[in-house]
Amino acid sequence: MPHNERKQLLLQEWQAFADRHRGVISKLLNPKKLSQKRNEKTDLRLADPNFDIPEIFKAIEEQIRFLTGDNSHHWRVSYDWLIENDLNFVKILERKYLSGDDIRKIIEKRAKKQQDLKDAEIRKLKSGRYRKNLCTECGSDDIDKSERENTVFDGKNIIKITEITIYCHNCSERRYFKKK
């Protein structure tokens, strides 16, 4: 992304962030016409390959409690602090300002995401769409799967089916599926 577009993105992200935390985080008064000092420092930070704008704002939200004043000095993050030097944004990226509650939130979010993924995989498996092989009981991928073509008589016609056997080494669940 060209330098000027990244600058636009940074300023937009900051304004949106300040909007989300209105009254706590200061908005830039004139983002279209930055003061000389702000402009220079912004350019310096944008020249740093580690200054990953989406990642910085993601990290800020993860550490939002501390960064919006939940600390012993009631200190709050500001745009000028973020671009002040080549260290402050790195501390943000390193999640130096995580509080206990933030950490718990992240862990819960991760666990929920993993559970959602697992549920989705299980739904796929149960609905007969075998994109990834997972145990339908425990979600483990430590399974053996065998498929066998067979023909059966359904009362009217002889039809071809695929018999699938799944054995889970994790919970010993064994399942049979028939696919037409």
Ligand SMILES: [Zn+2]
């Ligand atoms: Zn299992």
